[in-house]
Amino acid sequence: MSCGKRLAEQLHERGYRVTAQRTIILETIAHMEDHISAQQVYEGARERLPGLNLATVYRTVESLKGAGMINMLSTGGEPMRFSLCDPEHPHSHLVCRECGSIFEVEAEEIEAFARRVEEITSFRIDSVHLTLEGLCQICKQKQAAP
Amino acid sequence: MSCGKRLAEQLHERGYRVTAQRTIILETIAHMEDHISAQQVYEGARERLPGLNLATVYRTVESLKGAGMINMLSTGGEPMRFSLCDPEHPHSHLVCRECGSIFEVEAEEIEAFARRVEEITSFRIDSVHLTLEGLCQICKQKQAAP
DNA sequence: TAAGTTTATGCAAATCTTTGCAACTACGAA
DNA sequence: TTCGTAGTTGCAAAGATTTGCATAAACTTA
Structure with a gap:
């Protein structure tokens, strides 16, 4: 099973709807090395989903955090950054x-x-x-x- | 010794300059119940120091945190809030x-x-x-x- | 106390993040 | 497969926080 598909399934299991935005944002975070900022997620994901909005990135990331699927890293001053939870x-x-x-x-x-x-x-x-x-x-x- | 004076002394001991802004911001945080937001600190302190700028509140709060004099409370979503450290x-x-x-x-x-x-x-x-x-x-x- | 150095402040602009609302879509039920 | 509902999204605007720069003030030293 592809990486994106497995992630989407996890999302669904936890009661979240599986949308193109969420799947692509999740894959973007998964494929990037290290922790990346909302802006970076946005730019990366938008290559595959041109209409994507930055606000959606923020909201999605909030949901993914709620689903326990991503790590958030708040460094003093700098913008928040994220990475996929690695079991x-x-x-x-x-x-x-x-x-x-x-x-x-x-x-x-x-x-x-x-x-x-x-x-x-x-x-x-x-x-x-x-x-x-x-x-x-x-x-x-x-x-x-x- | 007054509350403000004692706080100013602490600030000085820790190598920070004692300015009117810092003293008043510190007193404002000290006198408010509970944790308060930057905006609230700003409004409270500005009554006594009309020219005060919100950016100064943010910078001061950052310094005070560095000096170990205030607690910061980051609640998901909502703006950051502060309170005086109580030894x-x-x-x-x-x-x-x-x-x-x-x-x-x-x-x-x-x-x-x-x-x-x-x-x-x-x-x-x-x-x-x-x-x-x-x-x-x-x-x-x-x-x-x- | 006055001069010099260093740090803090105000202002304006940039950046980051959240929110309200109308349109849209995923997904369970019929 | 189609329908209805509740959850999502895009957009635009608001809100929160940071930054660059010139000016002003605090502290150190003489």
């Missing part, structure tokens, strides 16, 4: 607030924490969408010795 | 992605997790600025039994 390698992000560099944290580490918070609060944490901010090792050292 | 009651936030309601999690719970991630990654986590997304108890139950 083989689930992870959250660490963004350095000084240099903007991005690191990944294995899901297992996050999971233990998420479960602890869930116990305390009866909340269900979307650990998949977690973005942590802080200082990377290099910026941390720079700040310690100015 | 007596440090906490992070849980935002329900369905109904938007906000819950607090004690810092201790977050701290243990932050330290674990720090061990693994050599990153320093700003656990103070953490916003977790998920489903609150009520929305979770609604979704389980449709």
